[in-house]
Amino acid sequence: MTAISLPSAHLLTAGTPSPSPTDAIEMTVDKAAAFWAWFTDWPLRVLLILLVGTVVLIVVRRTVGHVAERIAQGYHRAYADVAEAGSGETEPAGGTAKTRRRSGAVLVEDTLGLVSPEVKQRRAQRARTVGSVLSSAANVVIGAAMVLFILGALGQGAVVQGLLASAGVVGVAVGFGAQSLVRDFLSGIFILIEDQFGVGDEVDLGGGAAGVVERVDLRLTHVRSFDGTLWHVRNGEILRAGNHTQQWARAVAKVSVPVGADVDTVRAALGRAVDVVSADPAMSAALIEVPSVRGVDALTDGSYSFTLHGRVRPGTDGDVARALLVQAQLELLRAGVIESTPSEE
Secondary structure (H helix, E strand, C coil): CCCCCCCCHHHHHHHCCCCCHHHHHHHHHHHHHHHHHHHCCHHHHHHHHHHHHHHHHHHHHHHHHHHHHHHHCHHHHHHHHHHHHCCCCCCCHHHHHHHHHHHHHHHHCCHHHHCCHHHHHHHHHHHHHHHHHHHHHHHHHHHHHHHHHHHHHCCCHHHHHHHHHHHHHHHHHHHHHCHHHHHHHHHHHHHHHHCCCCCCCEEECCCCCEEEEEEECCCEEEEECCCCCEEEEEHHHCCCCEECCCCCEEEEEEEEEECCCCHHHHHHHHHHHHHHHHHCHHHHCCECCCCEEEEEEEECCCEEEEEEEEEECCCCHHHHHHHHHHHHHHHHHHHCCCCCCCCCC
């Protein structure tokens, strides 16, 4: 039997030519070109979509937050500008125009906001809430757009079309099934944007829901009535809202005097009552204008009715009206129009 001899490992190794440096460079270049061709296809497009989407989202969120914060702090900055401009320092001609612009900016603002912490708090809450809603909407819209663009870059056009078609069907179904919820949210957004009412306002939302607003959400408004009942009112169900404490209120005090009393004497006594209340430091801070005395408003079988009224800061109308009533009674007693005790026959 003839034995077959195999070449040794040394001979096989010696017979295989080793790659030259030129061949190694060409292989490296080919691999780099292949990687670059692969990278410039869908990976680069995906990275660009992620980069651009992230930058746009950051810019939008920062812009919304910056604008909302400027609105929330508007009163403080306007007041600081006026205080700085009115510090008594002499400015050149160019500075005078700047001062006028600052003063004009405050005149455009609600003057009550410069002195009422409640107004500033409501404005800040409204601005920050709307800013939060807009930021959340930007997250959803930009995020969904990025996902769709990435799927398109991956060549999944059919998937994108299917998602869009499904979203349309789901949107219609949700629109019919949750239209009351959508209406509540939209109404809540418009309530905040239009400043129909805010925390601390005394409102009447109909259906017995009257009292002080404790919290305003996008879906519900929470109102605490005088007897302590907390009403949770859906924003979409608010057809009309009466706000008793927005911007300013009117203090109204009705005074009755016996029939036969001299009208001029009564008006003079009531005028003195108004002067006393206006000079009271505790009440003068609440007054926007000096209360006035109207003539005879009503005539019954036994009395005349006079009305004292004036514009006051929000939420102080009750205190001012009570002060007017007390002082009116004292002045009418001094004038002899009314008696402290019923006369005995």
